[in-house]
Amino acid sequence: MKKIYTVISLALVLLLLPSLAWSQGCVAIRQYSGLGNAVGQGNFQAKGDWNLSLNYRYFKSFRHFRGTHEEPNRVEDGTEVINWSHGVDFNISYAFSNRLYGIISLPFAYNERSSLYEHGRTERHSTYSKGLADMRIGAGFWLFSDEKPRKGNIAMGLGVKIPSGDYAASDTFFNVGPNGESEIRPVDQSIQLGDGGVGLILDTQGIWELSHGFYSYFSGFYMINPRNTNGTPTYRRRESEAIMSVADQYAFRTGLFYSVKSIHGLGLVFGGRLEGIPVRDIVGESDGFRRPGYVISVEPGISYMVGNVTGTLNIPVALVRNRTRSLTDIADSTPDNIRHGDAAFADYLINFSLAWRIPKKAPQIFNSL
Template structure:
């Protein structure tokens, strides 16, 4: 286990971005880090130690897809929808033992959305949202002890998602009233700060050492959202999409990590990433409006460790973007009218992370005189 323990701090700072996340466009992937963040951080801690990390994310979504087919005319005609999203997660983990840990993920977001169709289709305007999103509390367990896992380890984690984010965020919409006046309405689902549902997350993460200093990693989670709809109006034309759905979410990542040089310091990674919103939830009903779909990305990354501080960056670059058909698309379809909604996606996502390990102070021997 010596080889793995030596490189784990810089390896896992490269792995912490599950959501992360958070979403890459109108497919409203929630902006939380997932259990995988703190699972990874928990692995480098000894009993009684803490780890605090701050993760920043940014993306701009503007390319419209219907299925896997891009619609470039939206940009050419200036009808595209543009989302700018800034997210920040504060993640805190505490090691109860070498293998068991607790965690909390406290996320925040600021979003801007520019569109034409939401403002009477006469002129382009902006809507906004900002504040705390949905918190996750949980824990996890590494299956093998250090003595029994010389080549790798696997962690299982779980937690609850609390509806702390404002899922009724509003902004001003122009040219939408009966006489063309502006109105204050709920913002689009893609920039809502929460979904209004209690959920629970299951996560697994693994690390495997092959060769002298090369590592294979994987990290995946599934968010179960049993609530059906949250009652927030969408003001969409279809009756079946009058209120917002509370969808499940998933992500899976895997790749190779390679330290550069000897000892603590620089590490590079290259992997793949899948994240998305399913058409149907595993538990409960799936009514209301949602934009299901998924993104497949290649994910290069780099990290550097200096003492108890580690900084990292990774940039998932989209390879496949698929806005799948929703249940409401199927409901509204007829033999003469095939319905398949679209969604805007980003080209890439920027993640920056800073982590601080708080070690236990050495006990001072008691001296008698």
């Protein structure tokens, strides 16, 4: 039974948090994710089991980068852009069999953005967005059956991101009108609740027992966004950046999990993660304004399981932040003027999740691990 608790706890750590990607700041990595974060126990769900989970995420971004070079003068001069973001995902999954599962994820967000340049460059003001973000629905399949004992398993998933979030959320901008008056305009792309596109999510995840109490894990997803632009104006100076782009997104996570033998239900996790927005989409055009870039983080975490309820906490800390050159940067550059837009990034994220597994029948010994 102790081993069952260990692997279920690991599955929760793996599946609740790994693919969840949220805005890192001005690089608009929103709360789109792979399919695994809503599954809960994954291949440890028996046929007929339900899993309900709640994921919370917070960050504050304020450090500006062009490429991997930080511009500390922005903070010193008080000209930095600051984003605060709170998000909650409500996830429901159901096991149609011991290998096939379906999921639905309802994300909600509250964002605040403080800046000078968006308000006439003379006064600092804030804009806000809140409400339902883009929903996800999909299914996954574990490749190996439980007919014979195995050290681990790998799942493949396929899902759809539905454009349920407002992609033209607006607020008041000060000192920007013809005579310096305020105007109602769409908020910055980084705090929009959605992007207006229907996305295809390709997902994979897996776990493997290395030795007694030690497990390796991985998860990753790529979201294909075929729509080119969404019609939402940016009010930026360059004509090529006048409308918001609908960008692809990706994330990958891997690491080690250790079940603490002396404390029943306690698990420790240490790994790394990569998440970002590409310069070009793999399907369709990539016009309009986007801030491409990526973040590489080290990710310590902890989990604790009591009965069928598991709590997890992890805090990814950024090691590499890179605001790559966009297509508009490249197109609008000359030999004497190489354009490279900047973006603000967070130092760390706070992720917390609670999951409740509702078994169809009393727990039994699983043979998959």
